[in-house]
Every structure is written in structure tokens, then in C-alpha cells.
Amino acid sequence: MKIRGVRWYIAALLFTASVINYVDRQTLSVLAPALTKQLHMSAVGYANVLEAFLIAYTLMYLGSGFIVDYLGARLSLACFMAFWSVANMLHALARNAFQLGLFRCLLGMGEPGNFMAAFKAISEWYPPKEKGFVNGLVNGGATVGAIIAAPLVVWLSFRYSWQSAFVITGALGFIWLGAWLLVYRAPEKHPLITASEAALVQAGKAAGPRTASPIKKSALLRLPQTWGLLIAKFLSDPVWWFYLFWLPKYLVDQRGFTMAQIGIISWLPYLSADLGAFTGGIASGWLVKRGMKPLRAREVSLIPCALVMPISVLIPSVPIAGALAIISIVTFAHMAWKTNLMTMTNDAYPIGVVGSVSGIIAFGSGLGSTLFTELTGHIVQHYSYSAVFAIMGFLHPAAYFAVRAFVRKPVETHSEVNEYAQA
Numbered sequence: 001m002k003i004r005g006v007r008w009y010i011a012a013l014l015f016t017a018s019v020i021n022y023v024d025r026q027t028l029s030v031l032a033p034a035l036t037k038q039l040h041m042s043a044v045g046y047a048n049v050l051e052a053f054l055i056a057y058t059l060m061y062l063g064s065g066f067i068v069d070y071l072g073a074r075l076s077l078a079c080f081m082a083f084w085s086v087a088n089m090l091h092a093l094a095r096n097a098f099q100l101g102l103f104r105c106l107l108g109m110g111e112p113g114n115f116m117a118a119f120k121a122i123s124e125w126y127p128p129k130e131k132g133f134v135n136g137l138v139n140g141g142a143t144v145g146a147i148i149a150a151p152l153v154v155w156l157s158f159r160y161s162w163q164s165a166f167v168i169t170g171a172l173g174f175i176w177l178g179a180w181l182l183v184y185r186a187p188e189k190h191p192l193i194t195a196s197e198a199a200l201v202q203a204g205k206a207a208g209p210r211t212a213s214p215i216k217k218s219a220l221l222r223l224p225q226t227w228g229l230l231i232a233k234f235l236s237d238p239v240w241w242f243y244l245f246w247l248p249k250y251l252v253d254q255r256g257f258t259m260a261q262i263g264i265i266s267w268l269p270y271l272s273a274d275l276g277a278f279t280g281g282i283a284s285g286w287l288v289k290r291g292m293k294p295l296r297a298r299e300v301s302l303i304p305c306a307l308v309m310p311i312s313v314l315i316p317s318v319p320i321a322g323a324l325a326i327i328s329i330v331t332f333a334h335m336a337w338k339t340n341l342m343t344m345t346n347d348a349y350p351i352g353v354v355g356s357v358s359g360i361i362a363f364g365s366g367l368g369s370t371l372f373t374e375l376t377g378h379i380v381q382h383y384s385y386s387a388v389f390a391i392m393g394f395l396h397p398a399a400y401f402a403v404r405a406f407v408r409k410p411v412e413t414h415s416e417v418n419e420y421a422q423a
Contacts, residue, residue, distance in 0.1 A: 003192045006183075007125045007201070011134050013180050014118045015141040017081065020172050021114045022145025022244075023152070024088040024107065027169050028100075029245050030153040030266075031162050033252040034259060041097050047377025050245050051370055052101035056108030058366025064113040065359020069352070073121040074184045078177060080113025085173030092163035112362060119342070119358045123351040124186055125201055128294045129285055135343045136281025139335055143277055146244065146270035154263030220357050225348045228406025230364035232341055235399035237365035238372035239309070239334055239392045243269060243327070246376060250385055255320050265324070272328035273335040280305070280336030284343065294347040295410060298340040299403060305337035306400040310393040316386040330392075337396060341403070348410045 003009075028035070028049075036046050068076045087106035094100040118138045126134050149169075156165040187193055187201045220226050248266055251257040257265070280301060287297035312330050315323045349357050379387050 001192070002194045004194055004197070006190060006193050006197060007130075007187075009183055010121060010125060011137055013176070013183060014121060014134070015137045015144075016176055017077065017114055017118070017180070018138050018141025019145040019148065020081070020176055021084070021111055022142045023149045023169050023172065024084060024145075025111060026146050026149035026244065027088065027153050027165055028091065028104065029248055030150050030262065031157060031165065032245075032249050033262070034157075035100075035162065036249070039094075039097050039100065043381040044377045045097055046249070047373055049097060049101045049104055050373050050377075053104040053108035054241070054366055054370040054373055056105045057112055058363055058370055060109045061112040061116070061362035061366050062359045064116045065356045065362070068113065068116045068120050068359075069354075069356050072186065073117045073124065074181070074186070076113060077117035077121075077184075078181055080110050080117065081173045081177055081180070084110030084114075085170045087170075088173075089167050089170035091166040091170075112359075112366075115342075115362070116358050119345060119354050120351075121184070123346050123354045127200060127203060128347065129288050131294075131346045132281040132283075132285040132288070132298070132339065132343045133278075134281070135346070136278045136339045139277035139281075139339045139342065140274050143270045143274035143331075143335060147267040147274065150248070150267040150270075151263045154259055157259075220353060220360055223411055224406040224408075225411060226357060226360060228402050229341065229344060229348075229361045231402040231406070232364075232399040233361055234364035234368035235395045235402065236334070236337060236341070238369045239312075239330070239395055240273075240338065241369040241373060242376060242388065242392060243273075243331055243334075245373065246380075246388075247327070254316075254385055255323070268324060269327045269331045273331035276332035276335035277339050279332075280339035281343070283336070284340050295344060295407070298344045298347060299407070301340045302337055302400055302403060305333040305340075306396040308333040309396040312393040313390045315389045316384070334396070344403075344407060348407065350411070 032046060035041075041049070064076075064080065070076075071079070084107055087103060087110055090103045090106065091100065094103055115138065122131055122134050122138075153165045153169065156168055160168075185191070187198060193201075247269065248257075248262050251262060251266060252259075284294075284297040284301040287300060288294050292300070309330060311326055315326050318326065345354060345358050345361060376388050379385075
């Protein structure tokens with residue numbers, strides 16, 4: 001029996017995987033105000049625990065991309081989901097900052113594979129006009145996870161214990177795992193795909209980047225597109241990591257929130273980010289449908305996002321309602337930006353190297369986020385949050401210029417690509 005729209009069942013699973021990924025990631029952030037006191041951690045100590053995650057996350061972004069290209073989207077995402085789910089559950093055993101950092105490192109080793117495998121699946125299954133929307137779903141799942149995490153984790157910690165919060169959220173991945181292994185196959189091997197959907201998928205692949213000869217993995221670092229996207233991720237992604245890891249702590253330390261208030265209110269910026277993820281994908285998809293080249297449509301969609309970000313300098317100086325409103329605008333703009341920046345990878349590279357190049361580009365994200373997290377810890381401990389908000393306001397405009405300078409065309413349009421492939 002054939003099923004219409006198999007790719008949308010797959011999209012739902014990719015969305016859900018991102019939800020689980022971010023619920024697991026945010027469990028510590030939500031509990032941070034209480035855990036840092038219980039484990040006697042300073043701002044710098046908390047930053048060190050975050051860095052244990054980010055360093056592993058950054059290094060595994062490189063490795064996970066190659067793993068995804070080797071194993072394929074189906075098997076690799078299943079393995080990564082199982083690994084990071086166990087790692088999250090192990091947090092319940094932490095009795096000091098060192099153990100917490102160790103388990104955080106294990107979580108960082110597993111979580112990047114979610115997005116690398118999603119990039120691969122999107123390249124395999126979706127035509128250009130749908131890629132932006134599905135990337136928006138993946139990003140939207142991440143922010144839905146952040147939305148769910150605050151009330152869920154606070155409730156679990158009050159109802160049971162903080163250890164139970166880690167165990168229960170980690171167990172969610174194993175429920176998802178069965179559905180993924182049952183549903184996902186590459187389109188050419190899927191027993192349930194209809195002839196019309198197979199033709200649509202094949203036409204989408206034909207419209208994507210192609211080269212006269214395969215591109216070797218070693219050639220990817222010589223392409224200007226790779227460097228443009230890597231620099232853009234290096235500059236812009238630290239903003240999102242700050243709001244993920246530091247926002248609950250900022251609201252408690254600087255705005256006097258209680259843990260109960262964190263559970264009730266702190267999800268609002270993540271809801272705004274969710275809307276931004278979908279809006280960004282829909283906006284660039286709308287431009288593609290009206291004849292604009294995909295890569296150009298993504299770049300145009302980045303411009304308003306970059307122009308909005310400097311308003312973050314106002315956050316420390318306005319009342320809490322105004323601060324939350326500005327934070328929500330910033331997270332909306334950032335996630336719309338991130339969706340289109342991610343989709344540029346699908347638009348610019350052939351399917352066979354999407355996993356590998358996504359890992360290389362994400363290395364820039366992890367490196368920038370690790371450095372910025374360390375800087376944030378020192379600034380917060382010795383000065384205030386005001387300088388952090390000021391710095392973040394101008395990272396996206398700088399990142400846009402990197403995209404504009406280096407990501408001008410898909411790799412197939414560069415005559416030197418064959419030379420890179422043979423190098």
C-alpha cells in the first residue's frame with residue numbers, strides 16, 4: 001500500500017527529534033539557578049560546564065557530518081538519538097561540578113548528529129521550494145523544545161526531583177526511536193512512496209547543485225561558500241546559545257525571578273523564536289516560488305533579521321516587560337536568520353557532501369559559541385550583563401557581510417570546482 005505525502009511524515013519526525021533534542025539540552029539551563037547554588041558554582045564555573053558541552057558539540061559537529069554521509073540519515077540519527085538520550089539521563093548521577101561537566105560533555109557529543117542527519121534527509125527528500133519550510137520545522141522543533149522545557153522541567157523538579165527531570169526527559173528519545181526506524185528510508189528505497197511523490201523528489205534533486213565530477217571532502221575547505229557560511233555561523237550562533245543557556249539565570253540573578261516564574265514566563269522568547277523559524281522559511285520559500293533563485297532568496301531574507309538585532313542593547317535598561325518584549329523580537333529575528341542560513345547549505349552544495357559541509361560550517365558555530373560563553377562568564381562575574389547584550393547586537397550585521405562576500409553562487413557555477421575536487 002502506498003501513502004500520499006510520505007515526506008511530510010518524515011518532516012514531522014524531524015521536527016519531533018529537534019523538540020526532544022532541545023528539551024534535553026535545556027533541562028540544565030532551566031535548573032541552573034538552583035543547581036549552581038546546590039553545587040556551589042560561580043558564573044565562571046557554570047560557564048565551564050557549558051563549555052564542556054560546547055567543546056564536545058563543536059568537535060562532533062565535524063565528525064557527525066562525516067558519519068551521516070557514511071551511515072546515511074536513517075541509521076545515523078537513530079544512533080545519535082539513543083546516545084544523547086542516555087547522556088541526558090546520566091546527569092541525574094551528578095554530585096559535583098566535575099561530574100556535571102562530564103555528563104554535559106557526553107550530551108554534546110551526541111546532539112549535533114540530529115541536525116546533520118536532518119540536513120541530509122532534507123536534501124534527499126524535498127524540492128527547493130520546500131527546503132526552507134522543512135528547515136524551519138527543524139529549527140521550530142528546537143524552539144518548541146525550549147518552550148516545553150521550562151514548564152516541564154520546573155514541574156518535574158517540584159513534583160519529583162531535579163534528578164527525575166533529567167531521567168524523564170532523556171527517556172523521551174527512546175519513544176521517538178521506534179517511529180523513526182519504522183518510517184524513514186531514502187526515497188528511492190521507500191516502499192510506501194507514491195509514483196507522483198517519487199517524481200517530485202527526483203525533480204527536486206535534479207534542480208539542486210550538481211558538479212561535473214564528485215567533490216572530495218578535502219576540497220570543501222577551499223570553497224569560498226564554506227568559509228562564508230562558517231564565518232556567519234561563528235558570529236551569529238553565539239547569540240542563540242546565550243539565550244538558551246543564560247536567560248533563566250539572567251532573569252533570576254538580575255530581574256529577581258523565582259523558579260516558579262521561570263516556568264511560567266521564560267518560555268515566551270522561545271515561542272517567538274519558533275514563530276521566527278517558520279516565518280523565515282516561509283518567506284524565502286515565497287520568494288523562490290515567485291522566480292527568485294534559491295540562494296538569493298535566502299540571502300535577501302537575512303537582511304531584515306540582521307537589521308533588527310542591534311535593539312538588544314536596550315534590554316538591560318528597560319522594565320522587565322519591555323526587556324522580555326525586546327528579547328522576544330531578537331529571538332524571532334535570530335531564528336528566521338538561522339533557518340535561511342541553514343537552508344543555504346542545501347542550496348549551495350550537492351547532496352553527497354551536505355552532511356560533511358554542514359559539519360564543517362557548524363564547527364564555526366561551536367567555536368564561536370564556546371569562546372563567547374567563556375567571555376560571557378567572565379563579563380557577568382566581573383562586570384554585568386549589559387556589555388554582553390551590547391556585543392550581541394552587532395554580530396548578525398557582521399555575519400551578513402560574510403555571507404554577502406563569499407556565498408554568491410552554488411558550487412556548480414564555479415569553474416574551479418573540478419580543480420578542488422582533484423586536489
